[in-house]
Each structure stands twice: as C-alpha cells, then as structure tokens.
Amino acid sequence: GENVEQHPSTLSVQEGDSAVIKCTYSDSASNYFPWYKQELGKRPQLIIDIRSNVGEKKDQRIAVTLNKTAKHFSLHITETQPEDSAVYFCAASTHWAGGTSYGKLTFGQGTILTVHP
Amino acid sequence: DAGITQSPRYKITETGRQVTLMCHQTWSHSYMFWYRQDLGHGLRLIYYSAAADITDKGEVPDGYVVSRSKTENFPLTLESATRSQTSVYFCASRNYNEQFFGPGTRLTVL
Numbered sequence: 001g002e003n004v005e006q007h008p009s010t011l012s013v014q015e016g017d018s019a020v021i022k023c024t025y026s027d028s029a030s031n032y033f034p035w036y037k038q039e040l041g042k043r044p045q046l047i048i049d050i051r052s053n054v055g056e057k058k059d060q061r062i063a064v065t066l067n068k069t070a071k072h073f074s075l076h077i078t079e080t081q082p083e084d085s086a087v088y089f090c091a092a093s094t095h096w097a098g099g100t101s102y103g104k105l106t107f108g109q110g111t112i113l114t115v116h117p
Numbered sequence: 118d119a120g121i122t123q124s125p126r127y128k129i130t131e132t133g134r135q136v137t138l139m140c141h142q143t144w145s146h147s148y149m150f151w152y153r154q155d156l157g158h159g160l161r162l163i164y165y166s167a168a169a170d171i172t173d174k175g176e177v178p179d180g181y182v183v184s185r186s187k188t189e190n191f192p193l194t195l196e197s198a199t200r201s202q203t204s205v206y207f208c209a210s211r212n213y214n215e216q217f218f219g220p221g222t223r224l225t226v227l
Binding site for chain 1: 152157161216220221
C-alpha cells in the first residue's frame with residue numbers, strides 16, 4: 001500500500017518568514033495530494049490540494065508543488081503569521097480513475113509549525 | 118462542517134467494555150472513514166466504507182467493528198476496549214473533491 005513520509009516533524013519560524021514542509025510518497029499510481037491544517041483541539045481542515053496533472057498550485061500565501069518523477073510534493077507558506085501555527089498533514093491517494101472517485105487517503109505523520117511573533 | 122457530527126465528544130470507559138462511537142453526515146456522501154489520531158502517528162485509517170453495506174479494513178482495524186446500514190451513519194464499535202485504544206477518533210466523509218472531518222471523539226480507556 002501507499003506510504004507517505006513527511007518532514008520535518010517540527011518547524012519553528014519567525015513571523016514573516018517562509019515555511020516549507022515536504023512529503024514523499026511510494027505509490028506511483030497516486031494522483032491526488034491534499035494538505036490539511038489542524039489547529040489545537042480542532043478537526044483537520046483542507047487548505048489546498050493538487051492533482052497529478054499540474055506541477056504547482058497557489059492560493060494567496062499558500063502554494064503546493066508536485067514532482068511526480070521524484071514522488072514528492074511540498075507545501076510552501078509565505079509571509080507566515082502567528083495564526084498559521086498548527087499541525088499540517090500531507091496526504092496521498094489514487095483519487096480519480098476513469099471518472100470514478102475511489103481510494104483512501106494515506107496521511108503523513110504531521111508537522112507542528114510554530115510561528116513566533 | 119455542521120454536516121458531519123460525532124457523538125459522544127468525550128468518553129471514559131474501562132478495559133473490557135464495549136463502546137460505540139457514532140458518526141452522522143447530512144451530505145449523502147458515499148465514502149465515510151474512521152481514523153484514530155495519536156501523537157507521533159498522525160491519522161491512521163481504521164475502517165472505511167464506499168457505500169451503505171460496503172465496508173473495508175484500513176491500516177489498523179484490529180479490535181474495531183463497523184457497520185453502515187444507512188448512507189448517513191457509520192458507527193464504530195470497540196468490542197472489548199483496551200488501554201491502547203485510548204485516542205482521538207475522527208470520522209470523515211468525502212465527495213469527489215474534498216474530505217471533511219467530524220469534530221472528533223476523545224476516548225479514554227482506563
């Protein structure tokens with residue numbers, strides 16, 4: 001089955017700096033890569049996702065890049081703010097095939113991001 | 118997010134007892150999932166369901182049982198709770214574009 005490795009496990013930055021979290025996956029059939037943010041005591045929530053037919057996707061201060069050849073994808077947060085402090089999870093799945101949605105998400109172990117004011 | 122709920126939100130039980138965690142979604146999503154979250158392990162899939170009456174094991178199914186007689190409900194049962202099952206349990210449901218998580222149930226097994 002799929003295996004997703006996430007690094008680093010903890011990341012500490014100063015407000016205004018950039019933060020980068022990296023994930024690698026093992027199953028070359030995986031084609032959907034979401035990122036979730038989980039604030040303390042809350043549920044994980046989707047912040048951005050990317051499908052295998054694109055190499056990069058941006059949403060304001062957040063971007064995700066995908067390298068299918070190397071089987072890794074990364075989350076980039078620019079101009080970090082204290083409210084970005086949370087646990088971030090990457091995930092991978094074979095989300096789409098032949099117009100049918102299937103496949104379960106396999107999550108990385110999570111990265112605790114702390115943004116210091 | 119009010120579309121997927123879990124109950125109870127907190128539960129304390131004793132070793133050997135049977136416990137059922139409830140999950141309900143109002144979106145009629147086909148797929149539903151149960152995860153447990155423990156420090157250092159991220160989110161691990163216990164069981165999932167592609168539709169009513171269709172369920173399958175995830176990464177860590179031992180000691181758990183699920184059923185799905187109706188699309189909107191996906192209960193998780195610990196048949197004989199053990200201390201190692203102390204965890205936070207998240208239910209989730211998915212449409213084609215996004216997976217939504219419930220608020221979680223914090224279970225403590227004494």
